[in-house]
Amino acid sequence: MPKKVIAVLRGDYIGPEIMEAGLTVLEAASANSNFQYETIDYPFGGEAIDKCGDPLPQQTVAGCEEADAVLLSAIGGPKWDNASKRPEKGLLEIRNKLGLFSNIRPTKIDPNLSRFSPVKQEVLNNTDFVIVRELTSGIYFGTPREQHPQDALDTSTYTVQEIKRILKIGFDMSMRRKKHVTVVDKANVLATSKLWRQVTEEIKQDYPEVTVDYSYVDAAAMKIITQPTSFDVLITANLFGDILSDEASVLTGSLGTIPSMSAGTTGPNLYEPIHGSAPDIAGKGIADPISMIQSIEMMLRESFNEDYLADKIAKAVQKTIEDEITTPDIGGTATTQEVTANIVKNLKG
Amino acid sequence: MPKKVIAVLRGDYIGPEIMEAGLTVLEAASANSNFQYETIDYPFGGEAIDKCGDPLPQQTVAGCEEADAVLLSAIGGPKWDNASKRPEKGLLEIRNKLGLFSNIRPTKIDPNLSRFSPVKQEVLNNTDFVIVRELTSGIYFGTPREQHPQDALDTSTYTVQEIKRILKIGFDMSMRRKKHVTVVDKANVLATSKLWRQVTEEIKQDYPEVTVDYSYVDAAAMKIITQPTSFDVLITANLFGDILSDEASVLTGSLGTIPSMSAGTTGPNLYEPIHGSAPDIAGKGIADPISMIQSIEMMLRESFNEDYLADKIAKAVQKTIEDEITTPDIGGTATTQEVTANIVKNLKG
Numbered sequence: 001m002p003k004k005v006i007a008v009l010r011g012d013y014i015g016p017e018i019m020e021a022g023l024t025v026l027e028a029a030s031a032n033s034n035f036q037y038e039t040i041d042y043p044f045g046g047e048a049i050d051k052c053g054d055p056l057p058q059q060t061v062a063g064c065e066e067a068d069a070v071l072l073s074a075i076g077g078p079k080w081d082n083a084s085k086r087p088e089k090g091l092l093e094i095r096n097k098l099g100l101f102s103n104i105r106p107t108k109i110d111p112n113l114s115r116f117s118p119v120k121q122e123v124l125n126n127t128d129f130v131i132v133r134e135l136t137s138g139i140y141f142g143t144p145r146e147q148h149p150q151d152a153l154d155t156s157t158y159t160v161q162e163i164k165r166i167l168k169i170g171f172d173m174s175m176r177r178k179k180h181v182t183v184v185d186k187a188n189v190l191a192t193s194k195l196w197r198q199v200t201e202e203i204k205q206d207y208p209e210v211t212v213d214y215s216y217v218d219a220a221a222m223k224i225i226t227q228p229t230s231f232d233v234l235i236t237a238n239l240f241g242d243i244l245s246d247e248a249s250v251l252t253g254s255l256g257t258i259p260s261m262s263a264g265t266t267g268p269n270l271y272e273p274i275h276g277s278a279p280d281i282a283g284k285g286i287a288d289p290i291s292m293i294q295s296i297e298m299m300l301r302e303s304f305n306e307d308y309l310a311d312k313i314a315k316a317v318q319k320t321i322e323d324e325i326t327t328p329d330i331g332g333t334a335t336t337q338e339v340t341a342n343i344v345k346n347l348k349g
Numbered sequence: 350m351p352k353k354v355i356a357v358l359r360g361d362y363i364g365p366e367i368m369e370a371g372l373t374v375l376e377a378a379s380a381n382s383n384f385q386y387e388t389i390d391y392p393f394g395g396e397a398i399d400k401c402g403d404p405l406p407q408q409t410v411a412g413c414e415e416a417d418a419v420l421l422s423a424i425g426g427p428k429w430d431n432a433s434k435r436p437e438k439g440l441l442e443i444r445n446k447l448g449l450f451s452n453i454r455p456t457k458i459d460p461n462l463s464r465f466s467p468v469k470q471e472v473l474n475n476t477d478f479v480i481v482r483e484l485t486s487g488i489y490f491g492t493p494r495e496q497h498p499q500d501a502l503d504t505s506t507y508t509v510q511e512i513k514r515i516l517k518i519g520f521d522m523s524m525r526r527k528k529h530v531t532v533v534d535k536a537n538v539l540a541t542s543k544l545w546r547q548v549t550e551e552i553k554q555d556y557p558e559v560t561v562d563y564s565y566v567d568a569a570a571m572k573i574i575t576q577p578t579s580f581d582v583l584i585t586a587n588l589f590g591d592i593l594s595d596e597a598s599v600l601t602g603s604l605g606t607i608p609s610m611s612a613g614t615t616g617p618n619l620y621e622p623i624h625g626s627a628p629d630i631a632g633k634g635i636a637d638p639i640s641m642i643q644s645i646e647m648m649l650r651e652s653f654n655e656d657y658l659a660d661k662i663a664k665a666v667q668k669t670i671e672d673e674i675t676t677p678d679i680g681g682t683a684t685t686q687e688v689t690a691n692i693v694k695n696l697k698g
């Protein structure tokens with residue numbers, strides 16, 4: 001089997017710290033296995049602005065396109081607040097260039113961590129849902145987008161084809177879960193939302209076993225807090241997905257542990273923690289590496305069908321959390337390196 | 350003093366039930382006071398579709414325009430799901446016709462009710478913030494809005510003048526509160542948001558005592574749950590305000606008690622509960638009337654400078670809540686009428 005190629009974008013502030021941790025765990029987990037890989041670093045985000053004057057240099061696009069998967073750590077931060085092209089622009093562009101039209105974010109309550117949730121235990125119960133966010137269209141990419149001295153405008157667009165392919169991702173996922181899809185929109189106001197509903201009515205014919213309902217985005221923002229157990233798979237447009245997936249993430253009480261996946265049709269998937277680059281704790285050695293490590297677990301499962309290795313990592317992480325060898329964000333006193341070393345130890349155990 | 354005229358839009362499902370309760374309390378509170386008023390009913394929402402084939406008949410617009418304040422109860426519901434023009438359309442139109450460009454929603458934790466919140470007590474503490482939502486522009490009203498067989502588009506627009514006037518409402522409000530304004534936007538993506546930031550930088554010069562910060566809408570959606578006490582006045586665009594104010598409302602644990610105000614420049618303000626028409630409990634006599642009663646309290650304060658009457662109502666409501674004479678949504682077993690009667694009794698006490 002040829003070696004798999006993993007493009008590594010180490011990111012800014014805590015980015016490189018947690019990427020290092022993740023790669024250490026990947027190396028330990030795959031040692032003596034059949035899974036052969038090599039990693040290639042590319043500049044991206046703030047780092048790339050400093051080195052190449054562009055958050056997404058051409059070489060990075062090319063490298064990612066050729067890779068079998070992309071690992072990204074958090075990017076951006078105050079250092080580049082006044083850059084003419086900011087790190088976040090790179091994030092939007094890489095999604096577009098790699099055709100990563102779907103973003104998958106699990107919200108699953110870990111009983112060992114739920115005490116850190118701002119939400120009451122009896123509300124959380126065994127919450128387990130996934131938000132499927134459309135990632136390369138909508139108001140993020142619609143034109144015209146114009147700013148004039150006296151006014152500004154943004155345009156949100158969706159084509160039937162764009163809606164169809166993201167719905168399919170969500171419906172397929174629900175078939176491997178609780179067979180319940182909630183399409184979140186603002187169909188009482190927006191034309192694009194009305195089109196989403198129309199296409200959903202069509203697509204759902206192909207999934208007779210799936211229960212489908214609709215929720216307005218404002219109602220969904222409430223229900224995510226009040227009845228999180230009522231959801232299985234939420235499918236929604238780019239902007240709504242941005243807001244709701246961040247909202248949902250805090251339910252877990254452990255932002256520093258949550259991975260995500262962005263996927264397209266043919267190219268490599270991209271895996272990244274859902275949190276930011278945390279400039280306030282950068283360099284202190286206390287960033288939680290688990291989000292990056294679980295992003296790598298997700299990569300092994302989804303891009304490489306290495307469920308065995310992924311399960312091994314999942315178990316090792318779980319044991320570390322149970323033993324409370326954790327960073328301060330989830331109540332512990334361990335450093336990034338100590339958490340990582342403990343997970344590596346558990347891999348062998 | 351000439352009589353004040355209050356336009357009354359009784360709404361659908363539980364709408365008329367709680368409006369009746371509210372008007373009963375208004376009558377009792379203002380008896381033997383100098384506050385003279387008359388109410389005039391107009392058809393609106395589902396009721397108006399049934400009676401006139403239009404959720405916002407011309408007579409209702411005219412009547413509201415002439416009134417000194419408008420009281421609205423909840424509208425809409427399954428009965429009109431397939432109406433060619435749905436009740437919600439009437440809501441959007443009345444905002445537009447009356448020039449109600451600002452929507453004010455307080456999120457204040459009542460210690461007597463916070464046990465019903467899905468969020469932990471130690472996170473809520475004494476949360477007390479207001480969301481100031483722009484209500485007559487943005488993606489709700491931008492053109493073009495088009496739906497075609499293969500695609501659809503919505504347009505979000507803001508002018509400097511529209512941004513300025515809503516910012517002023519929020520900044521002025523913060524001066525009577527904790528002098529802290531948070532402008533919520535998506536300036537890392539949207540041109541309209543960038544314009545909001547630019548105008549904010551200008552306006553804030555006029556309010557040297559106010560601390561101003563910015564939050565991306567996704568981050569704000571998290572912080573509303575994790576650190577609700579960090580906010581004072583949030584000012585934001587129409588769509589973001591819709592989502593965040595509904596999200597924030599659940600923190601209180603008592604959706605059935607929260608009022609709101611929509612205001613413009615010259616015409617009457619409109620007061621309404623923040624919740625919907627609750628078809629599931631309509632006709633059962635158990636709808637919580639407190640949201641409507643507190644909407645009336647807000648009207649007395651903001652439209653009529655009747656702080657004395659407003660305070661009287663506030664105290665009576667507070668005592669009823671303390672005595673746990675409440676409807677099932679906030680843990681009690683009382684009916685709408687019993688709660689109302691108790692509040693009326695407390696007004697005299």
Ligand SMILES: CC(C)[C@H](C(=O)O)[C@@H](O)C(=O)O
Binds near residue numbers: 092242538567
């Ligand atoms: C940085 C920003 C442009 C980005 C987005 O809004 O998509 C981020 O919030 C995310 O969700 O990945």
Ligand SMILES: CC(C)[C@H](C(=O)O)[C@@H](O)C(=O)O
Binds near residue numbers: 188218440441591
């Ligand atoms: C009914 C709907 C159009 C409306 C809105 O989105 O403005 C409602 O959600 C609200 O917040 O008053």
